[in-house]
Amino acid sequence: MQDKILLGFLMDGEKTGYEIKKLMENSTSFFFNTSLGSIYPAFGKLEKMGYVKMDQVIGDGRVKKRYSITQEGRKHFREWLAENVSLSKIRDDVxxxxxxxxxxxxxxxxxQICSYIDQLKKQADTLTALKEKLMQYDVDKYMLKTLDYGIxxxxxxxxxxxxxxxxxxDEK
Amino acid sequence: MQDKILLGFLMDGEKTGYEIKKLMENSTSFFFNTSLGSIYPAFGKLEKMGYVKMDQVIGDGRVKKRYSITQEGRKHFREWLAENVSLSKIRDDVxxxxxxxxxxxxxxxxxQICSYIDQLKKQADTLTALKEKLMQYDVDKYMLKTLDYGIxxxxxxxxxxxxxxxxxxDEK
DNA sequence: ACTTGCATGTAAGTCGTTACATGATTGT
DNA sequence: ACAATCATGTAACGACTTACATGCAAGT
Structure with missing residues (x-):
C-alpha cells in the first residue's frame, strides 16, 4: 500500500524520501501518511524489485538520494490503479x-461527542484552508477531488x- | 484497542473467545473486527493484568474457557471510555x-467508481437488513446508533x- | 461417512510506528 | 552560539493477519 503511494508520487518526477514525506503532509496526510522510518526501507525494496532507481545527488551542499520510477515501476503502478477496488473498513475509535x-x-x-464535533469542525476548516491554498497553484484535479471528499x-x-x-x- | 472491545463485550456477562467473535460479526464487524488468532492471546494478556478471569466450563460436552470481567477490568474499561477521543484517519484505498x-x-x-458505488450500496443494504433483524430483539440503543452511523x-x-x-x- | 460448525491455540509473517543515532545547513 | 529544518538510516517494538494444527459434536 505504502509502496504504491511512493510510486505514485514519483510518476511526475524524481524525488527524495524526505521530499515525498513533505508532499504527503500537504496532500494525502488526512487519509494516508507514512513515517520516514518506513519510507526509506520501502525505497530499498522497490529498488530491489526494479520499480525505482536511485541517483546520488549533491544539492544544497548535501548528499541526497533521489529516486526515479522505472518503466516497470510505471507499469506496476498503473496495474495497481486499474485493479479492483474494494470496501475498506472504517477503523474509528469514536x-x-x-x-x-x-x-x-x-x-x-x-x-465526548462535543469534543469530537469540535475536532471534526477544525479538521474540515483545515482541509478547506488547504484547498484554497492549493487552488492558487496548478494542482492536479483529482488531488483536489480527494480533498473535496475529505472536507x-x-x-x-x-x-x-x-x-x-x-x-x-434531550435525555438530560 | 482490541483489548478494549473484548472488555466491552464482557461488561454484560461472561463469554468465550469464540462467542465474542460471533457477536462481533453481527455488530461491530463493519468498523471493527478481530481474528480469533488475536483474540485468544489478548485474553491471556488481559488475565495477566487482572482485568479478566477465566473459568473452565463444560458445555455441550466440550471444554470451554469462559472469561468474565473483574472489578479492575470494569474500572479500566470505563476509564478508557471516558478518555479523550481523537480523530482517526480515513484509511481508504479508493x-x-x-x-x-x-x-x-x-x-x-x-x-472503478461504478464498482465502488455498487459495493457501497450493497454494504448499506446489508447493514439496513442487519438493523431490521437486530431491532426484533432487545438490542442496546447505542449499538443501533453505531449501525445507523454505518448506514x-x-x-x-x-x-x-x-x-x-x-x-x-460528462468528460467522455 | 462426511461436512459444517464449535472451540482453542501457535507460528510465521506483514506492516507499520517510535525512538534512537548521526550529521550537515540555514536562520536568528 | 543555538535552534530548527534538512536528510538518512536502523532497531525495537506493537498490533495485527493468515496459515497451520488439533479435535469434538451435530446435522445430513
Missing amino acids: LLKMFFFSELSVEKRCE DYYLFTHDWYKRLLETLE | LLKMFFFSELSVEKRCE DYYLFTHDWYKRLLETLE
Whole structure:
C-alpha cells in the first residue's frame, strides 16, 4: 500500500524520501501518511524489485538520494490503479466508544461527542484552508477531488454527531 | 484497542473467545473486527493484568474457557471510555487511487467508481437488513446508533461517488 | 461417512510506528 | 552560539493477519 503511494508520487518526477514525506503532509496526510522510518526501507525494496532507481545527488551542499520510477515501476503502478477496488473498513475509535456508550454517564457521553464535533469542525476548516491554498497553484484535479471528499466527509460526520448530541441533550 | 472491545463485550456477562467473535460479526464487524488468532492471546494478556478471569466450563460436552470481567477490568474499561477521543484517519484505498486518477484512462476511472458505488450500496443494504433483524430483539440503543452511523456513512459515500461519476461521464 | 460448525491455540509473517543515532545547513 | 529544518538510516517494538494444527459434536 505504502509502496504504491511512493510510486505514485514519483510518476511526475524524481524525488527524495524526505521530499515525498513533505508532499504527503500537504496532500494525502488526512487519509494516508507514512513515517520516514518506513519510507526509506520501502525505497530499498522497490529498488530491489526494479520499480525505482536511485541517483546520488549533491544539492544544497548535501548528499541526497533521489529516486526515479522505472518503466516497470510505471507499469506496476498503473496495474495497481486499474485493479479492483474494494470496501475498506472504517477503523474509528469514536464509533467503538459509542458502541459501548451505555456504560458511560449521560454527561460524559455529551462531553465526548462535543469534543469530537469540535475536532471534526477544525479538521474540515483545515482541509478547506488547504484547498484554497492549493487552488492558487496548478494542482492536479483529482488531488483536489480527494480533498473535496475529505472536507465533505468531515462535514457529514460533524452534522451526524451534532444531531446525535441534540437527542442526547434531550435525555438530560 | 482490541483489548478494549473484548472488555466491552464482557461488561454484560461472561463469554468465550469464540462467542465474542460471533457477536462481533453481527455488530461491530463493519468498523471493527478481530481474528480469533488475536483474540485468544489478548485474553491471556488481559488475565495477566487482572482485568479478566477465566473459568473452565463444560458445555455441550466440550471444554470451554469462559472469561468474565473483574472489578479492575470494569474500572479500566470505563476509564478508557471516558478518555479523550481523537480523530482517526480515513484509511481508504479508493481515496488513494482517486488521488492518482490522472494516471488512469477515463474509461477505467468510471469502471472503478461504478464498482465502488455498487459495493457501497450493497454494504448499506446489508447493514439496513442487519438493523431490521437486530431491532426484533432487545438490542442496546447505542449499538443501533453505531449501525445507523454505518448506514448513513455508506449512503453518504455512495451519493458522493455517484455525483463524481456524473461529472466523469460528462468528460467522455 | 462426511461436512459444517464449535472451540482453542501457535507460528510465521506483514506492516507499520517510535525512538534512537548521526550529521550537515540555514536562520536568528 | 543555538535552534530548527534538512536528510538518512536502523532497531525495537506493537498490533495485527493468515496459515497451520488439533479435535469434538451435530446435522445430513
